[in-house]
Amino acid sequence: MLIINCPLCGPRDHAEFTYVGDATKNRPKNGDSSNDNAWYDFVYLRDNPKGLHEELWQHSFGCRCFVKVLRNTLTHEIIATGMPKDNLILKEKGLELNV
Amino acid sequence: MxxxxxxxxxxxxxxxxxxxxxxxxxxxxxxxxxxxxxxxxxxLTILQLDTNKSKTLTDISNLLNVEFPHTNTCNGDDKRRILWLGPNRWLIVEPEHECLQTLINNEFNSSEVFLTDLSHxxxxxxxxxxxxxxxxxxxxxxxxxxxxxxxxxxxxxxxxxxxxxxxxxxxxxxxxxxxxxxxxxxxxxxxxxxxxxxxxxx
Structure with a gap:
C-alpha cells in the first residue's frame, strides 16, 4: 500500500486517489493553430522517467483536491506532496542542500 | 422572522x-x-453547503448557532452538526424537525450559497x-x-x-x-x- 500525504486531509491510502497525469506539462498559452506543436506535446507526448517524477493525483474519495506528488518511479517511494502550484523538485533539492 | x-x-x-x-x-x-x-x-436532514464567501459563512454560522469547522474537524452538539468535507464545502446534519434548506435559502442569496439536500x-x-x-x-x-x-x-x-x-x-x-x-x-x-x-x- 502506498500512503499519499494529502496537504489537506493528511496521510491516506493511495486507493483514495485517482492518478491524473504528468505534472511537468504546462498548458500552452495560445489556443490558436499556430501553436500546434506545443499543443501536440502537451496533449500526447509523455516522458517515461526512471527516478523522480512529478505527478498530479486527485483525492477523489476525500477532499477532491488535486495534489502534486513527487514519486520515485523506480522504487515507488513517495518523496513529497504538495498543492499543484508547488515545485516539489526544487523543495527536495533545498532539503538536500540543507542536510 | x-x-x-x-x-x-x-x-x-x-x-x-x-x-x-x-x-x-x-x-x-x-x-x-x-x-x-x-x-x-x-x-436526518443532511445538507451540503458550498460557499467561498467568508462573510456569508459567518452569517450562516450565526443563524445556525454553530461555527464552521476547519480542516478535518466538525463542530456542533447532539442536535446540529457541521462537518468539513473539503475546501469551501461542508455538511450540515441535524435530526429532521424543520426545513433547514428553506431556512437558509430565505436568508441568503442563492448565488453565494449553494445548498444540496442529501437527506434522501x-x-x-x-x-x-x-x-x-x-x-x-x-x-x-x-x-x-x-x-x-x-x-x-x-x-x-x-x-x-x-x-x-x-x-x-x-x-x-x-x-x-x-x-x-x-x-x-x-x-x-x-x-x-x-x-x-x-x-x-x-
Missing part, C-alpha cells in the same frame, strides 16, 4: 436500511456483553463501543488512533471500498454517512467486520 416552509416536510423519509436491520446481539458476544453497538440514525441520498450508521476503532481499521487506511482522530474529528474517506464520511462524536462513538444506494452493502460488510468482537444492533 423567517418563515419555515413546512410543506416540504410532508414527504416522510424512508430508511434505506430498514429491511436489512435485524435487532439483537450477534457475533462473538462474551459474558461481558457486546463490545460494539450499531444503529441507524434516521431521519444518505444513510447514517452509528458505531460505538470499545472496538469501534478496530472495525474502522479493517475498512480504511486512515489513522484511527485516538491521538490522530479524536472527538470532533471527521474524515471523508474510502471505507470498505465505499465513499464514506466518518464523524467522531466522542472517543468511541462514530457516525458514518454513506450513499443510500450502497447502504445495504455497507451494512453487511460492517456487521461482518464487527462479528469477531460481538455486536448489538439497537
Amino acid at each position: 423567517t418563515e419555515v416552509n413546512t410543506s416540504k416536510n410532508s414527504l416522510r423519509r424512508q430508511s434505506g436500511l430498514a429491511h436489512v436491520i435485524n435487532y439483537g446481539q450477534f457475533g462473538n458476544v462474551t459474558l461481558n456483553g457486546p463490545s460494539l453497538f450499531i444503529c441507524e440514525r434516521h431521519p 441520498g444518505k444513510s447514517t450508521v452509528r458505531l460505538r463501543g470499545r472496538n469501534a476503532r478496530d472495525v474502522l481499521m479493517k475498512g480504511s487506511g486512515v489513522d484511527w488512533h485516538l491521538n490522530s482522530f479524536g472527538a470532533d474529528y471527521c474524515a471523508h474517506t474510502k471505507l470498505f471500498d465505499l465513499a464514506a464520511t466518518v464523524d467522531c462524536r466522542d472517543i468511541d462513538v462514530f457516525d458514518i454517512y454513506i450513499a443510500r444506494g450502497f447502504a445495504e452493502d455497507f451494512w453487511g460488510t460492517l456487521v461482518d467486520a464487527a462479528a469477531e468482537f460481538g455486536y448489538q444492533v439497537d
